[in-house]
Amino acid sequence: xxxxxxxxxxxxxxxxxxxxxxxxxxxxxxxxLFWYVQYPNQGLQLLLKYTSAATLVKGINGFEAEFKKSETxxxxxxxxxxxxxxxxxxxxxSSISGNTPLVFGKGTRLSVIA
Amino acid sequence: EPExxxxxxxxxxxxxxxxxxxxxxxxxxxxxxxxxxxxxQKVEFxxxxxxxxxxxxxxxxxxxFSVERPDGSNFTLKIRSTKLEDSAMYFCASKEFPGQNxxxxxxxxxxxxxx
Numbered sequence: 001x002x003x004x005x006x007x008x009x010x011x012x013x014x015x016x017x018x019x020x021x022x023x024x025x026x027x028x029x030x031x032x033l034f035w036y037v038q039y040p041n042q043g044l045q046l047l048l049k050y051t052s053a054a055t056l057v058k059g060i061n062g063f064e065a066e067f068k069k070s071e072t073x074x075x076x077x078x079x080x081x082x083x084x085x086x087x088x089x090x091x092x093x094s095s096i097s098g099n100t101p102l103v104f105g106k107g108t109r110l111s112v113i114a
Numbered sequence: 115e116p117e118x119x120x121x122x123x124x125x126x127x128x129x130x131x132x133x134x135x136x137x138x139x140x141x142x143x144x145x146x147x148x149x150x151x152x153x154x155q156k157v158e159f160x161x162x163x164x165x166x167x168x169x170x171x172x173x174x175x176x177x178x179f180s181v182e183r184p185d186g187s188n189f190t191l192k193i194r195s196t197k198l199e200d201s202a203m204y205f206c207a208s209k210e211f212p213g214q215n216x217x218x219x220x221x222x223x224x225x226x227x228x229x
Contacts, residue, residue: 036220043120043222044157044205090157101147101159101170102218 002027004091006105014113019063019078021108023091026072033074034092034102035065044090050074052096061085086112116140120206120221127196127228135191135224137206143219145209146189148181150174150202151223157205163189196228 007022025031035047048059055067065076074091091105119138127133139146148160162169163181180192189208193200206221 034218044220046218046220092157101162102149102157103159104149104157106156 002029002031002093002095002100002103004033004093004103004105006089006091006108008108009106010109010111012111012113013081015083016080019076019081019085019110021076021089021091021110023065023074023076023105024072025074025091025093027093027095029095031093032096033065033067034094035059035063035074035076036090036092036104038088038090038107040087047076047089081110081112083112083114086110116219118206118208118219118221120204120224122224123222124225125227127226129198129228130195133193133196133226135193135204135206135226137189137191137221138187139189139206139208140210140219141187143208143210145169145211146181146183147207147209147218148191149205149207149220151205152199152202160191160204193226196226198228201226201228 003026005024033050036044037047038044047063048057050057050067058064063078065074067074088107088109090107092102094100094102121136146163149157151157159172161171161175178194183189203223203225205223207218209218
């Protein structure tokens with residue numbers, strides 16, 4: 001079975017500050033890991049994905065995440081927050097092969113303060 | 115960039131009524147999914163569909179739910195007799211390659227409100 005745990009349902013940062021959203025995964029098989037963003041009243045947009053190539057993954061809008069197997073983590077970071085980054089962020093896991101569906105975390109709401 | 119299109123964007127229905135949520139996946143994709151997100155909760159898997167049959171379904175996907183691909187392009191989710199607890203955002207997703215678990219594309223969702 002696979003699962004993800006997102007630490008912190010709500011994170012608030014000042015504009016220009018570092019963004020760090022935490023995700024830990026549990027998987028009995030090598031995982032693929034994803035971060036999705038959901039802006040208010042919109043759907044899920046893929047930010048980045050880890051698919052067993054480079055452990056440091058760069059995504060859209062300046063976000064990146066690092067896969068750390070020893071820590072079973074896939075934390076999302078951005079050096080400098082913008083007001084437009086305010087949204088809900090979801091970490092998700094799936095297996096590498098087969099057709100297992102994505103398993104999502106509960107999400108972290110990011111607020112950016114001017 | 116190719117998109118997954120969902121209609122309607124918002125639907126209000128009375129309890130006990132049937133609803134059909136529609137999705138047009140990306141044309142060369144072969145694997146299709148429905149997820150839902152109850153307000154304030156996490157996104158949950160409902161069902162996956164491949165080669166014109168259900169591949170996997172969750173405990174949520176009971177006899178009140180059904181899916182089909184009636185015309186080779188649309189992918190629909192039907193709820194036969196809606197309940198208040200069916201109120202949620204429903205997301206359709208598609209994937210190009212059955213054997214590779216990346217490259218999901220999600221639609222923008224249908225917000226279903228049962229009153």
